[in-house]
Amino acid sequence: MDSIFNQPKPVVTIQDEVKNALVQNAAPYPLPEGKRFQYGTAGFRMKADVGLDHVVYAVGIVAALRSKRRNEATIGVMITASHNPAEDNGVKVVDPMGDMLEQEWEEYATQLANTENALFGDIYEKLTNDLLVDPVHQVHTRKSKVVFARDTRASGPHLIKALKASLDALHVEYTDYGILTTPMLHHMVRCHNTKNSPRPFGEASEAGYHKKMANAFKKAMYGRKIKGHLTVDCANGVGGPKLHDLLKYLPNASNDGIDIKVVNDDVIKPEALNYECGADYVKTKQRAPPSSNAVPFERCCSLDGDADRIVYYFIDDNKEFHLLDGDRIATLAANFIADQARVAGIGDKLKIGVVQTAYANGASTEYIQKVMKLPVDCTPTGVKHLHHAAKRFDIGVYFEANGHGTVLFNDNAIDIIKGHDPQSPGQKHALESLDALIDLINQAVGDAFSDMLLTEVALAHRAWSPQDWMNTYIDLPNKLVRVVVPDRNVFKAVDAERRLESPAGAQARIDHYVNLTNRGRAFARASGTEDAVRVYAEAHSARDAEKLANQVAEVVETYGMRAASKS
Ligand SMILES: CC(=O)N[C@H]1[C@@H](OP(=O)(O)O)O[C@H](CO)[C@@H](O)[C@@H]1O
Numbered sequence: 305m306d307s308i309f310n311q312p313k314p315v316v317t318i319q320d321e322v323k324n325a326l327v328q329n330a331a332p333y334p335l336p337e338g339k340r341f342q343y344g345t346a347g348f349r350m351k352a353d354v355g356l357d358h359v360v361y362a363v364g365i366v367a368a369l370r371s372k373r374r375n376e377a378t379i380g381v382m383i384t385a386s387h388n389p390a391e392d393n394g395v396k397v398v399d400p401m402g403d404m405l406e407q408e409w410e411e412y413a414t415q416l417a418n419t420e421n422a423l424f425g426d427i428y429e430k431l432t433n434d435l436l437v438d439p440v441h442q443v444h445t446r447k448s449k450v451v452f453a454r455d456t457r458a459s460g461p462h463l464i465k466a467l468k469a470s471l472d473a474l475h476v477e478y479t480d481y482g483i484l485t486t487p488m489l490h491h492m493v494r495c496h497n498t499k500n501s502p503r504p505f506g507e508a509s510e511a512g513y514h515k516k517m518a519n520a521f522k523k524a525m526y527g528r529k530i531k532g533h534l535t536v537d538c539a540n541g542v543g544g545p546k547l548h549d550l551l552k553y554l555p556n557a558s559n560d561g562i563d564i565k566v567v568n569d570d571v572i573k574p575e576a577l578n579y580e581c582g583a584d585y586v587k588t589k590q591r592a593p594p595s596s597n598a599v600p601f602e603r604c605c606s607l608d609g610d611a612d613r614i615v616y617y618f619i620d621d622n623k624e625f626h627l628l629d630g631d632r633i634a635t636l637a638a639n640f641i642a643d644q645a646r647v648a649g650i651g652d653k654l655k656i657g658v659v660q661t662a663y664a665n666g667a668s669t670e671y672i673q674k675v676m677k678l679p680v681d682c683t684p685t686g687v688k689h690l691h692h693a694a695k696r697f698d699i700g701v702y703f704e705a706n707g708h709g710t711v712l713f714n715d716n717a718i719d720i721i722k723g724h725d726p727q728s729p730g731q732k733h734a735l736e737s738l739d740a741l742i743d744l745i746n747q748a749v750g751d752a753f754s755d756m757l758l759t760e761v762a763l764a765h766r767a768w769s770p771q772d773w774m775n776t777y778i779d780l781p782n783k784l785v786r787v788v789v790p791d792r793n794v795f796k797a798v799d800a801e802r803r804l805e806s807p808a809g810a811q812a813r814i815d816h817y818v819n820l821t822n823r824g825r826a827f828a829r830a831s832g833t834e835d836a837v838r839v840y841a842e843a844h845s846a847r848d849a850e851k852l853a854n855q856v857a858e859v860v861e862t863y864g865m866r867a868a869s870k871s
């Protein structure tokens with residue numbers, strides 16, 4: 305940071321009025337002493353009252369710069385901490401097509417977040433010169449446009465104030481969408497930026513979002529019937545009120561539609577958020593929320609706190625819990641889409657594939673490759689990696705095991721689906737269903753509502769109960785453990801995080817234990833969101849999976865301590 309004063313004289317100088325406004329407006333939001341902020345996999349996320357307002361103020365500046373860099377495109381800012389406890393909050397930037405902020409810019413966000421108030425004017429000038437001055441375009445004179453929203457957390461309004469303060473200092477044109485789910489905000493961003501393109505994404509309003517989804521759902525159902533009702537646990541987060549809104553547009557059961565029972569939709573009690581409910585609780589505890597009174601074989605699903613993630617589950621008649629996680633949604637969706645494409649007579653024209661991370665259950669990967677005969681790509685953790693990889697297919701289905709994911713249709717796929725001349729009523733039906741899926745699926749980002757409706761459509765077309773869906777393959781028993789080490793950064797993973805490159809020797813120890821285990825697979829990687837190393841292990845039996853996880857955790861502990869004692 306000190307280096308900004310050692311730079312040659314900038315080519316572009318920022319008016320004092322703007323620099324002063326940036327410093328003055330930041331006054332209520334000082335940089336806390338001794339804290340270091342980093343833009344990670346999920347943007348910035350932390351306890352809301354220890355300087356997050358300073359970080360949000362800085363993010364306003366990033367969004368303004370980014371909008372100019374992307375030719376006055378509308379950039380999004382979302383205030384949420386997803387599945388974290390109620391006292392946390394966070395902020396992330398949404399790029400023009402509704403995807404995550406380009407990785408290279410995470411560094412500028414980090415730099416700005418760690419800048420003292422007095423230097424905001426200077427760093428803005430420096431970044432303007434570094435990022436916005438090029439010989440051809442007068443990028444720095446462009447306008448900036450930003451849209452933003454927050455989830456239901458109590459700290460949200462204060463953070464929005466901090467955001468507006470920096471946007472005002474820079475004369476940014478902005479729209480405050482109030483309270484939205486994360487995917488709804490991504491939807492708005494993409495709508496704004498595709499308004500005048502050949503493929504407009506839709507109407508940039510809440511009603512526009514709900515109407516698009518509801519109409520596509522009706523079309524995709526094609527008169528199929530959904531058996532029984534679906535119970536949706538909204539984690540006492542923003543998904544609750546927004547799902548109630550969406551239901552006003554969706555056809556109900558007596559109208560060939562869907563019967564949804566909304567639970568955990570209390571946004572009045574702040575401490576209820578994500579407490580003993582929600583997708584993260586269900587996935588990590590492998591059990592239904594204690595408040596659930598679902599009967600055997602009833603379809604249930606849980607959203608996370610900002611509704612960008614979903615898992616399904618049911619209990620059987622022995623009250624045993626069965627989880628249908630992101631891997632299951634990916635296989636169901638890919639299978640359905642591939643089948644429809646075959647029936648429509650366009651199967652051989654489309655490259656359909658699935659993208660997973662190393663956390664995907666090995667049985668799901670084998671099922672996709674051997675039974676569904678579709679290619680599978682594995683990427684590092686974090687949706688931005690999966691999203692990017694999914695673009696390599698005409699239709700790319702991507703999901704993390706924990707329920708983040710969506711399906712991407714590229715231009716080639718859309719042209720083929722919309723342009724194919726059906727040769728029979730069967731082909732016509734399948735083509736129309738596929739066409740509806742293009743709108744039903746939120747292609748900007750994983751969206752719990754959209755994924756839920758896609759799942760319901762796929763189950764209805766197959767006339768499958770959750771048990772039928774579960775029977776498609778048998779998960780390998782697995783175990784996830786979290787190991788706290790002195791410095792997680794010494795653990796460097798390669799090969800889509802499936803192997804450790806350092807500390808030297810650690811991978812050989814892991815391999816040793818894996819080779820001793822029947823159907824064993826295990827890996828260790830530093831978490832991108834928590835100060836810990838995660839260990840995943842799977843094997844043919846639960847006992848072996850647990851044993852292998854413990855052995856690998858011990859390797860991580862030993863090498864973590866060894867690295868610390870050397871430094
Ligand atoms: C094993 C696991 O579930 N990891 C999660 C978690 O990342 P870590 O880097 O493992 O902390 O948070 C990410 C952001 O929400 C999510 O994308 C990812 O799937």
Ligand SMILES: [Mg+2]
Pocket residue numbers: 386387608609610611612613
């Ligand atoms: Mg989330």
